[in-house]
Amino acid sequence: MNNIQKVLQFISNSSDYVSGEKIATEFSLSRTAIWKIVKNLQNMGYPIKSKMHLGYYYEDTNKLNEFIIRKNLPQNLETINFELHDSLKSTNIRAKELSTNTNTTQNTTPTIIISDQQTGGYGRYGRSFTSPSQTGIYMSILLQTDMNTLNPGLLTTATALAITRTIERVLGVSPQIKWVNDVLVDKKKVVGILTEAVSDIESGSINQVIVGIGINYLSDISLFPLDIQARIGTLKDIVTTKNISRNFFISQILTDFFHLYSTYQSGEFIAEYKEKSNLLFKNVTITQGQNKKMGFVIDIDNKGRLVLEDGTILNSGEVTKIRL
Known part of the structure; x- marks a missing residue:
């Protein structure tokens, strides 16, 4: 230093x-x-x-600062690694670059990559994720794992719940979760999550996982493409009223995330996740690639899968329509 x-x-x-x-x-x-x-x-x-x-x-304002983030973390997270950038193409892409680094692969400590801006941010199915400068939270968590198998859907649901806990506790509003990777406030998307597994080419085993998080924190909706402005939301008004800096909010997300991450594979958090779901007991349309499935949601099981009334169990897909 x-x-x-x-x-x-x-x-x-x-x-x-x-x-x-x-x-x-x-x-x-x-x-x-x-x-x-x-x-x-x-x-x-x-x-x-x-x-x-x-x-x-x-005076902690809007400038990203690793030391302010660290200051607000619990003691058990004091050793995690950070990379802060003014601009990146994508924090997930940077995490993938780090995943091939020998020093990183030999280090079991999580690495947090945060950027003030993304020039090529992306979400599920490679869709563009608009990431304006100085307003959002764009973060990827690179995790080492010795698991031969991984349930990315369960990890994504756990992450969504962790973020809803943070929003509830810090900002005082009650979000909902749209299975599997969106957090909504006032029925509009304010958070997107993308979980990607990194596998070892020789063994085929999964040895690293990347959890990407994008939050419209202080974002102005006018900065987003016109075709999505009606569907997305921002925490800007709430954050401005509460005067909560990005640094503090990031520290709280990491606190809630790692608290859940230690036991997420048990699925014990699913009961709380279901309380915040906006899909239970509703008719939905789920898109999987070129296929569409319509049905009535009766449950989300302890593996984070969507259970329909006709017995169909879905571990992935995008909910494109919700009807009462």
């Missing part, structure tokens, strides 16, 4: 103004050097306030 990062971390972790003299003493630098470093950080967009006789204070 260079001196710029050390100073940023020190100021970010301080709960009040910290003097330039104290920072200089901490890192054996001159006060002039600290002043120059802080100016550099301010020019990079970090919201550091300066006040005569008091020093420097980090």
